[in-house]
Amino acid sequence: MTCSDEAPMTSGYARYLAAKTTVDDRALNRHVLTEFRRLMPAGAVQVLEVGAGLGTMAARLIDWGAVGAGQYTLLDADRQLLDCARRWLHDWAATRGLRSDLLPDGLQVGDLRVRLVHAELGSYLAAAHGARADVLIANAVLDLVDVPAVLPGLLRLLVPGGGYWFTINYDGESTFVPAHPLDDQVMQAYHRDMDERSRHGRPAGESRTGRRLFHQLRAAGAPALAAGSSDWVVHPAPDGNYPADEAYFLRSILNTIRDALRNRHDRVAPADVAGWLAVRGRQLAAGELVYVAHQLDFAGRSPG
Ligand SMILES: C[S@@+](CC[C@H](N)C(=O)[O-])C[C@H]1O[C@@H](n2cnc3c(N)ncnc32)[C@H](O)[C@@H]1O
Numbered sequence: 001m002t003c004s005d006e007a008p009m010t011s012g013y014a015r016y017l018a019a020k021t022t023v024d025d026r027a028l029n030r031h032v033l034t035e036f037r038r039l040m041p042a043g044a045v046q047v048l049e050v051g052a053g054l055g056t057m058a059a060r061l062i063d064w065g066a067v068g069a070g071q072y073t074l075l076d077a078d079r080q081l082l083d084c085a086r087r088w089l090h091d092w093a094a095t096r097g098l099r100s101d102l103l104p105d106g107l108q109v110g111d112l113r114v115r116l117v118h119a120e121l122g123s124y125l126a127a128a129h130g131a132r133a134d135v136l137i138a139n140a141v142l143d144l145v146d147v148p149a150v151l152p153g154l155l156r157l158l159v160p161g162g163g164y165w166f167t168i169n170y171d172g173e174s175t176f177v178p179a180h181p182l183d184d185q186v187m188q189a190y191h192r193d194m195d196e197r198s199r200h201g202r203p204a205g206e207s208r209t210g211r212r213l214f215h216q217l218r219a220a221g222a223p224a225l226a227a228g229s230s231d232w233v234v235h236p237a238p239d240g241n242y243p244a245d246e247a248y249f250l251r252s253i254l255n256t257i258r259d260a261l262r263n264r265h266d267r268v269a270p271a272d273v274a275g276w277l278a279v280r281g282r283q284l285a286a287g288e289l290v291y292v293a294h295q296l297d298f299a300g301r302s303p304g
Pocket of ligand 1: 057081145
């Protein structure tokens with residue numbers, strides 16, 4: 001995917017997020033989605049999505065008939081990715097036959113105004129904000145931030161009793177099939193990296209975000225009204241091909257593990273990591289690799 005010639009790194013990440021779309025489509029928990037839709041006001045709605053990336057969730061919710069009119073704000077710390085989002089959503093709307101017009105700070109898609117906000121979440125929460133959202137969404141994001149630090153502020157971005165939908169929260173279990181003798185060692189090191197990493201000068205998530213959200217939401221006065229698993233399950237079709245762009249998605253997951261372990265030689269020897277990645281790469285190319293990541297979805301209301 002080319003978003004702009006100046007942003008080749010970002011456009012690789014944008015392709016990963018686009019490739020993730022079909023994986024998320026299958027994974028999102030429908031019981032939790034039903035509860036979230038029940039929490040949404042009818043008619044024009046003010047939606048805020050944090051860590052929105054390419055805007056694929058906005059497209060999905062339009063496709064699923066959950067959002068059609070009002071304002072949908074995409075907030076992300078990555079400006080180049082937001083530039084990609086503007087173009088990606090415009091192209092996506094064209095494929096759906098939806099009228100769409102590019103605007104200086106976003107775009108109009110049918111009756112929905114999509115606004116792009118470039119901000120790091122912690123800094124955004126620290127600043128004062130006017131209008132609050134009816135609905136707050138975070139998809140594949142809360143496992144990248146310091147939840148206890150940001151959750152109370154996040155919920156204050158909602159009108160009292162407003163609905164939240166926090167989805168695809170990683171929960172400490174990844175499985176690759178066929179099994180490999182180094183799987184446990186590699187995954188333990190990968191999870192430790194998640195638990196210790198920092199981004200934007202702040203702690204950046206943890207490997208068991210999903211299960212911890214139950215009590216964190218309760219402590220913030222917003223216990224989950226619905227929760228359920230949203231595991232990623234990626235496998236080849238009977239002909240050995242992966243659906244859509246999911247081979248690229250899997251390659252990106254392997255690259256993420258490679259990058260996380262690059263400077264963690266105390267945990268897994270570089271030769272062992274390289275050997276494990278080589279085997280997984282060959283299995284991917286041969287259409288033999290299966291990947292399952294355990295995740296949890298939550299829906300509920302902000303404190304009234
Ligand atoms: C795994 S991606 C998910 C993107 C999108 N929600 C999706 O599911 O396709 C995580 C996104 O969160 C953004 N992000 C991570 N930490 C952030 C922070 N502290 N503030 C704002 N955005 C952040 C990243 O730039 C990235 O776009």
